[in-house]
Amino acid sequence: MDYPFEPLVISVLLIAEDREIETRISELLPADQYKTSVRPSADEAKGLLEANLFDVSVFCVAESTKNALEEVVQIKRFSPGCPLAIMVDSCPEAWEESALSKGVDFIFHEPLVAIHFRSILDRLVRLGETQFQTVAPSNPSPRPSEAGFPKAALEVLRDFSRVLGYSLDYKLFTQHFVLKLREIIRVNRIAIFLEPPPTSSMTHDRKPSRLPCISSVGIPLDIRDCFELSRNAGIGERLSRGNHVLRAGPEDGQFFGGLSPKIQREFEILGSHIAIPISDRERTLGVAVLGDRITGNEFTDEELQLLFLLMEELGLAIKNSWLHHQLSASHKLFSDVLASMSSGSMVVGPDLTILHANRAMLQFVRGELDSGKPLEFADLQSALATPIYDVVEKGAKPLPFFFTDGPDKKSIFRTTIIPFRNGDNRLPQSVMVVVEDFTQIEAAKHFDIESSKTKLISLIAKRFAHEIRNALVPLTTHQQLLDQEYTNEDFRRSLKNALETETGRIQRFTDQMLFLAQPSLTLDEVTDLPSLIDESFSSVRGQFGSRPTLEIECEIEDPVVRCDRHSLKHAFGEILANAIQANSDDPTVSVRLANGVKDGISLEFTDNGVGFTPETADRAFEPFFTTRNTGVGLGLTVAQRIIDEHQGEMKIRPRSRDNQVDVSVVLPRVDQ
Numbered sequence: 001m002d003y004p005f006e007p008l009v010i011s012v013l014l015i016a017e018d019r020e021i022e023t024r025i026s027e028l029l030p031a032d033q034y035k036t037s038v039r040p041s042a043d044e045a046k047g048l049l050e051a052n053l054f055d056v057s058v059f060c061v062a063e064s065t066k067n068a069l070e071e072v073v074q075i076k077r078f079s080p081g082c083p084l085a086i087m088v089d090s091c092p093e094a095w096e097e098s099a100l101s102k103g104v105d106f107i108f109h110e111p112l113v114a115i116h117f118r119s120i121l122d123r124l125v126r127l128g129e130t131q132f133q134t135v136a137p138s139n140p141s142p143r144p145s146e147a148g149f150p151k152a153a154l155e156v157l158r159d160f161s162r163v164l165g166y167s168l169d170y171k172l173f174t175q176h177f178v179l180k181l182r183e184i185i186r187v188n189r190i191a192i193f194l195e196p197p198p199t200s201s202m203t204h205d206r207k208p209s210r211l212p213c214i215s216s217v218g219i220p221l222d223i224r225d226c227f228e229l230s231r232n233a234g235i236g237e238r239l240s241r242g243n244h245v246l247r248a249g250p251e252d253g254q255f256f257g258g259l260s261p262k263i264q265r266e267f268e269i270l271g272s273h274i275a276i277p278i279s280d281r282e283r284t285l286g287v288a289v290l291g292d293r294i295t296g297n298e299f300t301d302e303e304l305q306l307l308f309l310l311m312e313e314l315g316l317a318i319k320n321s322w323l324h325h326q327l328s329a330s331h332k333l334f335s336d337v338l339a340s341m342s343s344g345s346m347v348v349g350p351d352l353t354i355l356h357a358n359r360a361m362l363q364f365v366r367g368e369l370d371s372g373k374p375l376e377f378a379d380l381q382s383a384l385a386t387p388i389y390d391v392v393e394k395g396a397k398p399l400p401f402f403f404t405d406g407p408d409k410k411s412i413f414r415t416t417i418i419p420f421r422n423g424d425n426r427l428p429q430s431v432m433v434v435v436e437d438f439t440q441i442e443a444a445k446h447f448d449i450e451s452s453k454t455k456l457i458s459l460i461a462k463r464f465a466h467e468i469r470n471a472l473v474p475l476t477t478h479q480q481l482l483d484q485e486y487t488n489e490d491f492r493r494s495l496k497n498a499l500e501t502e503t504g505r506i507q508r509f510t511d512q513m514l515f516l517a518q519p520s521l522t523l524d525e526v527t528d529l530p531s532l533i534d535e536s537f538s539s540v541r542g543q544f545g546s547r548p549t550l551e552i553e554c555e556i557e558d559p560v561v562r563c564d565r566h567s568l569k570h571a572f573g574e575i576l577a578n579a580i581q582a583n584s585d586d587p588t589v590s591v592r593l594a595n596g597v598k599d600g601i602s603l604e605f606t607d608n609g610v611g612f613t614p615e616t617a618d619r620a621f622e623p624f625f626t627t628r629n630t631g632v633g634l635g636l637t638v639a640q641r642i643i644d645e646h647q648g649e650m651k652i653r654p655r656s657r658d659n660q661v662d663v664s665v666v667l668p669r670v671d672q
Contacts, residue, residue, distance in 0.1 A: 016060035028114045042074040049078035055125045061088045076103035083124035170321035175215045189218025193229045194286035197322045234262040239277040248273040280319040344435035352377045463632040471502040512634040521564040521645045529559040536572035548580045548587040555594045571642035574635035582609025596666040605663040611655035620652040
């Protein structure tokens with residue numbers, strides 16, 4: 001399997017006494033590109049330097065550092081092939097020349113610039129690779145397979161390793177596997193390098209590039225802690241691309257001189273010459289590195305083939321262990337989520353066994369969090385148990401439902417049953433039940449409803465009082481003058497007009513309330529629209545002091561609809577009254593009848609007022625919304641409800657450059 005190439009991880013040894021300098025330099029080196037190991041002095045870094053583990057070394061010389069040049073000599077003596085850089089605050093030129101003469105490759109001065117610092121380190125690493133020289137190990141002539149090597153034991157171990165697939169701790173069984181393998185094949189050292197396990201089964205992590213050592217025998221601890229393989233270079237990269245045994249020996253022409261410098265160096269650091277991929281038969285999970293036989297004999301091809309298959313079984317066992325831990329982690333995650341829910345949750349199996357119940361469910365069923373015994377189906381209230389039984393045993397389709405419980409049946413619960421079906425099986429294998437306490441929600445909803453009712457009643461009373469008071473003012477005035485002015489003909493004419501106008505206003509208001517309260521209409525009459533509109537106009541024009549004008553333009557033949565004549569007349573009257581009030585001086589209302597959508601009849605009402613603004617158009621149908629000092633704001637609300645009852649549609653349209661229509665209505669045409 002091919003892996004995308006990433007920047008190679010560079011191993012850096014930082015020798016610094018000052019922790020502040022150590023922290024500052026470590027911050028300049030990104031962890032995904034540089035692996036930094038820190039030692040306070042050359043003496044303490046001796047073992048690591050001699051093992052030639054690092055790509056570059058950085059020696060930080062502080063003012064308190066004594067005998068700095070001697071430490072430089074020690075560092076170069078311990079690891080002559082590793083590039084060395086020094087970081088100093090300031091120093092004499094002669095001292096720098098002396099340091100360079102003793103093998104220092106570059107001298108940094110404060111302040112350090114991150115890009116410059118990393119660039120120099122990268123150049124030093126490339127310099128070290130070109131200067132790297134490795135002497136081919138003297139491998140003795142291959143001898144026949146070691147007489148005491150039990151080849152059959154390897155085959156037994158390969159078959160026995162399948163049992164490892166049932167093990168749960170991959171690190172522990174890998175360690176025991178390494179010990180047993182070393183005992184059988186008799187090598188001086190073995191190391192297992194493995195990618196970190198996946199963090200979660202629900203995330204798609206990028207395949208890790210680093211392969212740390214998880215188990216080893218015969219490898220020094222300081223080397224094991226500081227050294228790891230990578231998928232992007234060296235042994236890890238070669239075996240990730242090609243799933244085969246990598247051997248550094250003369251038989252395969254893969255002696256050190258025929259391998260890349262990175263692979264040569266990794267084999268030399270580990271003191272090994274065989275690398276075998278650890279795969280799960282799909283991709284490489286890690287690498288097993290083997291050293292020499294204790295007797296110095298070489299492995300035969302047949303033995304390496306058995307080891308390759310053995311490592312494949314190990315990879316499968318490791319993958320199974322990872323999958324188990326992922327499953328266990330996911331189970332714990334979901335259990336914790338369900339346990340922390342304020343709603344009751346439980347899972348019921350196909351045999352009505354309760355497989356899981358969280359604390360809230362226990363509290364709901366038993367009134368206590370933990371009684372020491374598992375919850376049983378018989379413990380459930382009948383209002384809850386019966387629907388669950390119907391879903392599990394009869395395959396009923398569940399819908400959320402409410403039921404009451406608790407003292408005085410005042411607690412309200414909402415229950416949702418979620419079936420888990422398996423393939424084509426009609427009956428669910430198990431169901432999840434969620435019980436939510438809706439007592440406070442329903443109480444809040446009831447309070448809001450009651451509060452809304454109170455506000456609505458208050459608003460209706462206020463509008464009633466305002467409208468009736470306005471109607472009573474002229475009537476009261478005439479009543480006060482009745483005894484004195486009754487013989488005056490002008491007074492009697494004024495009284496007649498006041499009675500007609502104000503009683504008509506009160507009548508219109510009461511009709512609006514009745515139309516809002518009445519049930520569905522019966523559409524049993526066939527009516528001609530122009531005549532009905534003209535009749536509606538005649539009924540409302542007398543309520544206004546001015547003398548409005550109506551213009552009807554009919555562009556269709558037989559504009560007839562099926563309707564409730566009285567209510568539709570009232571709806572048109574409300575639309576026309578609203579249009580008349582738009583211009584109190586000289587109101588003119590135009591109505592155009594034309595063919596509408598879906599074979600309906602379109603009515604467009606236009607007045608000579610300013611029209612609706614976008615804001616008032618949006619709120620025109622709201623009950624009690626009005627922009628005038630008179631009226632209660634129910635006219636257009638009532639009109640819309642009546643039009644809806646006639647399966648029609650009514651729209652309020654704000655004026656614009658492309659539109660001069662104020663109200664549009666579409667009614668279904670009567671089939672002739």
